Amino acid sequence: MLVALVSGGLLAASFEPLTWWWVTPFCVAGLAVSVAGLTPRRAWWPALVFAVAFYFPHIVWMRAVSTGAWLALAGIEALFYAALGPVLVVLMRHRAWPLWGAGAWALAETVRSSWPFSGMPWGRLGFGVMDTPVAPALAYVGATGVGFGLALASFCLAAALLRLRAGTRTTATGARAPATGPRAVVAPLATVVVLVALTGLAAVFPVRLAVSGQATVAAVQPDVPGAGNDILAGFREVTASTVRETVALAAAVDAGQVPRPDLVLWPENSTAVDPFADAETNAGIRRASEAIGVPVVVGAIVDGGPGEVLNQGLVWEPGDRTAEDVTERYTKRHPVPYGEYIPARDLLEDLGVPIGNFGDLALIPRDMVAGERTTPLQVAGIAMADAICFDVGYDDVLHDQVLGGAELLAVQTSNATFIATDQVDQQFAITRARAVEAGRWLVVASTNGITGVIAPDGSVVAEVPRRSTATLLEEVDLVEGVTPGVRVGRYAGWGALALTAAGLALGLRAGRRRVPGTMEEHDPTSPAPPHPS
Template identity: 35%
Template sequence: MEMTLRPPAAPQVSAAAAPGPLRLRLAVPLAVLGGLALLLALPPYDLWWLSPAGVALVAVATHRRRLRAGFGVGFVAGVVLFFPLLNWTSFAAGWLPWALLATAEATYLGLTGLATAWLSPLLDRRRFLWPVLLGLLWVAQEAARDRAPFGGFPWGRLAFSQGDAPALRFAAYGGAPLVTFAVAAAGGCLAALVWQRPSRGALGHLVALAALTVAPAALPLPAPAGPTKVVAIVQGNVPRLGLDFNAQRRAVLDNHVKATLGLAGEVEAGRQKQPDLVIWPENSSDIDPLQNQDAAQEIAAAAAAIGAPILVGAVLRTDNPADIKNAGILWNPGTGPDLAQTYVKQHPVPFAEYMPLRSIARLVSDKVDLVRNMLAGDHPGVIRTSALTLGDVICFEVAYDGIVRDTVTGGAQILAVQTNNATFNAAEARQQLAMVRLRAVEHGREALMASTVGVSGFVGTAGDVHEESGFNEASVMVRAMRLDGSRTLATRLGVRPEMAAVALTAAALAWAFVLRRNRRAGVHLGEAKAEER
């Protein structure tokens, strides 16, 4: 009887047919290019179409890598993005806080690279999942970065790069998380197209790419339907840029008073509209006007001259000399400050406006005691004036979804961001203005940004900017703003889309765990059968 010897069968593992990861010498340059693309998509460069390309480059560089390598490649992209993006933080605080903050932010991109590598088993034979999974993963990454540590720091979100893009309109339907999802999903379409040879699915990915990047231009946006009120922004400027602007407190206050008196003269001469409300920026009175009579008289004179209430950005002292508050106070002509219409900043910046773990940090450096303790407010910035209801947020708070939304659900008819950019630069100011643009679309409310030095301006509900000022100059802008409007779907949904994305991301990571375990079990079974033969 003739017997035929057969070679042992190879283990039947799905990963065998999938291509391996890119060589590290190619993956690292791709990560660098990805980080650079993400950087250039953001202000002040505003090359918004590079955001999907950046996501795709990082995804391809980390796909099918070992987890540690995936983290490292993602971290490289994060370093390239965040160190130059946050360079302005070094102007006031020096290089060490800048390096620590940028490194912490880059770590989140490292974790994104690790997660992308972990999800590889889902993507090897399911290229149609690239857009969905990358969209979910980036939303989940930003959700974590927006909250931790110490309340998070949401700078550099994909959504903030889309000020001039059609995808900005998604903000009205699902807020910043939906915009981020669309941008990252577009990157997933690109990644799916380049990872393997063209296939029948290529057309579908091209259609999805167009739907995510071009088609949103056709999405309708709600427009405010209420009456108009005239609002003035006063950008008084400071004598010198830099951290020592705090030593120039009286000069800064005088600049804003002088500019308001000048506006009053223009109104009296009929060359400018009579404002219903005047907005001064954050720190326009770093002298506490509730305790300093001279400062109070200056502001009262300005309010009386212009004949309208002024929202004053003031630093308030407390009974404890170490504690301060960053506030917006409504100052009415004739009657003075309305303490019932005062907003105290809810989200002071850690390590800049207050020092977390001060006793531990003091063991490292005695410089920590130079940071004052800014107390957080306990309610949204809903300011009710005789003419309109204003939603006020202060400086970096515009980056946080919930803080802005709470003013709208509280009745805000327009949005205002009081900010002080004197310790930073024009790039930071434009990054902040991009966030104001997104918020105006997200909530269907006209908005404005009032800065000590610029950039200040008005923003329409389609994200369009009007009366934009320059940087490091005195300027006064006046515009009739339309009030009210129906609440957008994004306002009504609130945090739900983001939390749904986080839950689906967790489910995808768990699914990848099951596939990995089955894959290992298949390999072991194949090896055992081969030994039996």
């Protein structure tokens, strides 16, 4: 229990804000060590301790929404890691269990990132490697592949430790230990060496895609009035500030102080009301787009059907006025359950459940509908992949658009609710990982932080401080082609499922007794080893 508690807590410290990335392999190895030798029924408990120690601190920022939301979400996600305990015990009956265990870890990350509802991708090992030697591997094997590799190295370390420990114990009792002790750790440690070497090769020979051209992009950060954490309280000022920044950029362009951008990116919730239904908002957007003379990608809340709302990126051309004019749109594909929509609302209402009596749920009168677009936006002749806020954590959003020919990546986000928490830094790290994985430049526009421009190697070229009003103007490369990491990402989950299934089949078939921690088979009919008198 103590090993599990420490390992889980340190794994949380490997992510922002501490970023103690070097502890990651030892933390994941600690989970395996904590369940070794237990029955599947008992292994649940140390795995649950590990899960709680990791995930509750990792997303403590959810308390900015409500304590209940934090406890519920962290509790659900912790169950996925807790389930790994019994699975690992079964897998450890086979000598090659680190391989099967890494598949199980990757499978758990994949499943919990998509279920229940839309899942929660925060806390994947592949998102915690920025500014480490492992980061370049994202372009080769994707976030899931990096998580698998880290888990494999971790479980190999655990296997070596368990075999050394088993060898010491059997020697003390006089029992035979044909695969324990120093010789037994050669294979797992050799695997770790190979993984380290492959990681080094990825850093020495990074993926480089063909550059098809250049573009100048602008990203606006308008800031949020007051404490900065309630965008709805001052949503008109947010829109007005965004318009002013764009008009000021246009004036600087006209004065010859800066080059004219090819496009301007506004953040999510740059307008919190439907710009086609609200005259004031519509006029402000038209004034800004006509002043700058290029397309403006507006982050807008747009009315949907009855009781529905859409979170969209609208490509607003100069001269556009109505919904029929704006034909290029991206709709957020992964709305947040209980934050942007209430799952099974109709069923709950039919059952007579008073949704309006459940605190913050009363603030969600309409359900946000998920989008289905998988192709990039066409903006000023540029194929641009768009993601809105939490969308960036889900593989399918940017992967699909890159496979559809996206030359540039963009993220429109509003982290105002979490502006005083570590969520902002965690999401920016995920965003940087996506740039490396796709091998493309990425532009982020946020309401009050963090707005920035990221290069294909994950380096931050430009950044606007939190709680400030500013506009970034940068020249970026347009890239064509697809990295191996994006291609692998489409099938990584299925590969993890196959490995886990194979490992469980082998583990369940192994019915003979084994020396604890060694994965060595023993004939239960053989005489018991002699004991010293």
